[in-house]
Amino acid sequence: MKIQMLPREKVFRDPIHNYIHVQHKVILDLINTKEFQRLRRIKQLGTSSFTFQGAEHSRFTHCMGVYEITRQICDNFQRNYPTKEPGDGLWNDDERIVALCAALLHDLGHGPYSHTFEHIFNTDHEMWTQKIITSKETEINHVLRQVSDDFPEKVASVIDHTYPNPQVVQMISSQIDADRMDYLLRDAYFTGTKYGMFDLTRILRVMRPYDKGIAFDNDGMHAVEDYVLCRFQMYQQIYFHPVSRGMEVVLTKLLQRAKDLYKHNQMNGFEMPSLLVPFFTENVSIDDYLSLDDGILNTYFTLWQSYPDEILKDLAYRFLSRKPFKSAQYNHETKAKLPELAELVENTGFDKNYYTAINTSFDLPYDIYNPRQNKRKTQIEIMQDDGSLIELSTISRLVNALTGKITGDERFYFPKTMIVEHSNDIFSGFYDAFQSHIHNDMIV
Amino acid sequence: MKIQMLPREKVFRDPIHNYIHVQHKVILDLINTKEFQRLRRIKQLGTSSFTFQGAEHSRFTHCMGVYEITRQICDNFQRNYPTKEPGDGLWNDDERIVALCAALLHDLGHGPYSHTFEHIFNTDHEMWTQKIITSKETEINHVLRQVSDDFPEKVASVIDHTYPNPQVVQMISSQIDADRMDYLLRDAYFTGTKYGMFDLTRILRVMRPYDKGIAFDNDGMHAVEDYVLCRFQMYQQIYFHPVSRGMEVVLTKLLQRAKDLYKHNQMNGFEMPSLLVPFFTENVSIDDYLSLDDGILNTYFTLWQSYPDEILKDLAYRFLSRKPFKSAQYNHETKAKLPELAELVENTGFDKNYYTAINTSFDLPYDIYNPRQNKRKTQIEIMQDDGSLIELSTISRLVNALTGKITGDERFYFPKTMIVEHSNDIFSGFYDAFQSHIHNDMIV
Amino acid sequence: MKIQMLPREKVFRDPIHNYIHVQHKVILDLINTKEFQRLRRIKQLGTSSFTFQGAEHSRFTHCMGVYEITRQICDNFQRNYPTKEPGDGLWNDDERIVALCAALLHDLGHGPYSHTFEHIFNTDHEMWTQKIITSKETEINHVLRQVSDDFPEKVASVIDHTYPNPQVVQMISSQIDADRMDYLLRDAYFTGTKYGMFDLTRILRVMRPYDKGIAFDNDGMHAVEDYVLCRFQMYQQIYFHPVSRGMEVVLTKLLQRAKDLYKHNQMNGFEMPSLLVPFFTENVSIDDYLSLDDGILNTYFTLWQSYPDEILKDLAYRFLSRKPFKSAQYNHETKAKLPELAELVENTGFDKNYYTAINTSFDLPYDIYNPRQNKRKTQIEIMQDDGSLIELSTISRLVNALTGKITGDERFYFPKTMIVEHSNDIFSGFYDAFQSHIHNDMIV
């Protein structure tokens, strides 16, 4: 491996970490690639900025932040827990560079409006991240290969969780990793809410390497507990917000409609969304994938407002002009009512396939390691004074209350007009029927 | 005038003002227009986010903030200085709604990458703001007209500084107005710097209406002084940053090249930038103007990377992948050297028309009222205990040091390769000659 | 009632609330009394500043903060929920002044190092608060009587929870009141921790009066939940901190020793702690009580360092020079070991009565209303869209995990020397025996 240091450390000003410190040439070169710069054009929180107006930050700044937290973890490990002999479970600083690169690049494969887009076009950002790193066509790959020929694969394997050193893997991906820590702080800052403001400095202080990964000093238990609660609160308050999801539903339906029109050749004769076509046909090259960003989708939405198709036109207008669908919660009992409600929407003149939707949000705030589970979680381990480990939920009543319990919110979405007061409208009967099923924001 | 209140105040979460409070139906309706929502797709600081990565906030959030500050000023004025009889120079709360609307809409006509774009395409955002407000085609105009038929013109006249009540005009536009106060705080927050963090609460407390406009209580003098200094610092540190301007230069040259190619019919046969064509031909309708945003320009830049024109292609790549031009300061003495330097750039294979530029940034941090001046400034007046007024710079040594003095930075821009170390290059002679003219970041 | 407004609002700068706004003459006059100014000389957090060095703030600033939060609650209630007819359960702004006075004065009777002092000298700050308010000797009483003759009693009855309007009582004292809200934010700010930083603005927005007191809008549920968790975290992390309690134990033993010496006439011949004598003899007038503050106790501790009594001298030195006792946790099983451990301490030369102690900290983070309970809690009620109420813990999994569960920490305290490494010491055997009982900070 050929690791070149910069002659002088370079810093990037950042509102979350104050400065992001770059000391290795490879990191600076990665930042300067076109694939990484593309992340400036993709919002971190997709449709959330329609609800929390400040949340307009990009994936670029988040990736820089994950890098910086990882760098600080490495610094702490190297200062306080440097390995003395192989197998002692302490930190080997030769692992630093692969950790830093993986941290920086972990979200490289995100597309515009990530989850919504993936859902409609069958893409997968994790797969794309690895592809961009390992494909010889990319600038990223070119930069990584200057470290060593197998370095791109190494970096990709960290993101894939197959890298042999669990400390490196857990830094980037575990229940308390650099990724989550950065996005909680960053999203809290930009939304202007306080729910994500846990004590990063303290957590960094109490992290320590051991042979199976990363544990936390006993006297940091409360800071770790607080982090778990913050994350839970952010999901409840920000990420699951019904209005952001109301915009997500509009977006989903809009993309679906475009795809459907394309498939049925109903776009012919109009300005083609050339950069989207590969996605319509599900035949996407790396170049195609890397060409997309939020602005390009919005550009097509702008153009679609002049298309003759009424549904495409209307949904594009709703998205660009922020007209979210409204919603009501349902549960397993009231779920049976949804077809009836969709029918009422259809009765007032909307195509129910494009104007009603269910949208569910689920999160598992914390879980213990379970070998029988599909996606096994690396549980959070608290290290006692004598070196023994205790799993977090056994000593935190609050974390215990969240452990293994999926928290979710299931909602039915529909056009706002369904619940607005109308007088003497020909559809009044349908509106009234519809409204009679909703009480205290729930379907009854 | 028909002013309708909302049944219940609506709030928008904002990281600068915590909450933005909307109490009037007209304000909520204006926010929900497509023209106002478009501002979400235009960055407040243009190319500054290439230097200060957090500065990705939009003009939308800024406009909301200007509205909120104006609302707070009106609240203070109404609570502490309500008019008792006509002509007493105190606050008439009937003026509130026009002030709020003007505050919200003052930046409505901004296009993408504002100043750069205006410069190349001869547009003017202030003129467009008024046009969008007063043209009967727009949703904005439609909403305003529901207050009264002449309400759009009233609002436009505030932005035009011709509205009769100077208190309302100065709230929105003066040397210490809601616009400047919001952007300083907002830009400081999102860049993560501290230079713009003056004491808004205190300034709001000491503002007071008088017959000629707005003055400031004596005991707020230092807060006002601090605001003037903050503004000065933000210009020096953020708005004039040479790297952001290096990206601005790339953008200018890129748009210029596109325009030149179009004019010479060299775009024929490729995917046309249909939304830009009206600007190339300088024949722009309101609809054309309102279709544009940052993402649309970026979309064309993405497409242009596949154009055969090498200059267009290269500049598009530089812009999207953040490859700013480098620069050096010059002054009136060394300005004469610039042609020689441009020639050296041309000698290394760059078209000097697209690869060199001068870029100057000037600001007048504060000025006193001067009837002979072209753009007359409303000076900042400090009110003594006995009601008499003193102009700020006469009592502040610091403000006095800035008064009437234009601060600027004049730079010559060129490709980075000119100042990188090259060994055994065929152009070495030209590089060396070029570099010999630059010392301590200045042309010598 | 005679309520006089100030000609112009007066503000006090405060780091938590930015400004504290005083609009009533009676409030300003109360602040200016000698009894209220005394609170500047009593630290809010007693011995906690020995652990969190920034926590040197006084009860004065806290009381001002409780006043300000109450004022904001009243403003919100008056703006959004003004009563229209008696018995409608909405807010009657005539209640404002009694609420504000009670908020400001609720901690008036605190003595120095509150709980420790009360414990040794059998005083009770709530009783003293009411006494100072209702006794005709005080400046406070004099100011209050200018509103009306029975006004002091009214204010006292709010503090006593016997005031008829439950809205007023719950503002000052309930599970989510102005008192708790201010101290959480304030203590978080001054300690420099983040655990107490809940979203005050949001909670104030969602508070609403109803006939049985104060409820919270449905969409504020998560903000209220977050507040309950913050409070829990502050107790765990700040208020129960073992080192602060180690200083509290030193203080307790020091005061105990002084009292014992005085009782046995062993202070005769030395400079008498004249201001403490009434407390030694438990014959305390209002004047005696109001003479005391933190500095006066510290003054006597300084003087006692020259006393001949070795225990008094040593404990005074330990307190002034921050030499906390160390501790280990015990539980109901290991409690039986404590006498043996105390004996080991005595064996190394310490009087176990003054050099060992148990110190327990308990908190009930949240509870539902329970008519059979001794101290009945007013549970937190969330109001649904249709006006019906739901108790918080039934909809918050996290709050439910804390409900009705006392959280505590029981510790045994002893001199640090017992757990320091000693070599070849004559007491080595005792130290070793002692240390063998402690493992992972627990007695085993």
Place this chain on the structure above:
Amino acid sequence: MKIQMLPREKVFRDPIHNYIHVQHKVILDLINTKEFQRLRRIKQLGTSSFTFQGAEHSRFTHCMGVYEITRQICDNFQRNYPTKEPGDGLWNDDERIVALCAALLHDLGHGPYSHTFEHIFNTDHEMWTQKIITSKETEINHVLRQVSDDFPEKVASVIDHTYPNPQVVQMISSQIDADRMDYLLRDAYFTGTKYGMFDLTRILRVMRPYDKGIAFDNDGMHAVEDYVLCRFQMYQQIYFHPVSRGMEVVLTKLLQRAKDLYKHNQMNGFEMPSLLVPFFTENVSIDDYLSLDDGILNTYFTLWQSYPDEILKDLAYRFLSRKPFKSAQYNHETKAKLPELAELVENTGFDKNYYTAINTSFDLPYDIYNPRQNKRKTQIEIMQDDGSLIELSTISRLVNALTGKITGDERFYFPKTMIVEHSNDIFSGFYDAFQSHIHNDMIV
């Protein structure tokens, strides 16, 4: 020198620096001495907390902060500018420990209410700091001597500016040193104002050692300029505040009265202020000096409220109950009026020697090095890319406006009653005469 590291770094939570990191045993031992712990009982800002209620922080926390900033400077210097050979003007990390100790101890000799007390009792905190460090009686000296026999003198010489390495001296004392940087940030935080919030991280990044001391990188010029302005603003807004000085005047007169009474044996028969007597007689041992703190003075003030002397009693009441003298500005022209005004105060029944005063506050915000000056300033040097130095004021218009110019505020103080409205008072004539001399807060 024997420098022992702690087995594990110890941290202190601090709201300004988040954590203060202690790595050397000598630093921890110094913190734990009784002389250093005494600083907890002395407020950093004396009477300022009577104006800015949050400013109750002690000199202890400030000293910890100065230590931490110095530690960070050393870390930066060692990482980026380690010496390679003697005389290269770079940083020799052997200097670290003396720098850290001097930083921690630089304010050790401060007494209660520093400047006021010094003025009345002819003490000098800098002299006492050196005495406490070098006297063999103190715990401080004992700890320092464990490094080496001459270490106390070395540390004292840094504080005395006679230490040979100018880098170490300038870290602790220069126009931009760790002392000033900590107090600006700390005082801004605790007062809750924003004027002192400069960008510490950036300044630390651009500091660099050179052979004559410490310089600043060119690209940090604006951050340094901002620091100078912040400091100026803090003086104008916080440190010179007329109300804090009104309390300072009360305190001065109170101590003066006590001293006068003692000298004239008029304290006989009452409880003696035993800890103050050495100061009355100006015969003060180190022990006497170190016994004093704010609380002890306040204790005597409490006791003096029961003395028969009316002036002592009244001034003690005014101080403890926050009844500041009021004031008006005078200038060299109106100074001649002061005797007449003092006479008017005397006419209304006040002893003018104890109830009137002049109080002047002066600051020299920045100055260049001037070999002819009495207190020569080490000017701030900005280092160009080529290593040459430029003095700050030559490139900053704002700093230039402040350079060499003393800023001050001269005020005449008197009892509030002189300017309150009185009706039908026997002294009305005197009040009216007095008030006629004051206009817009100035004597005319």
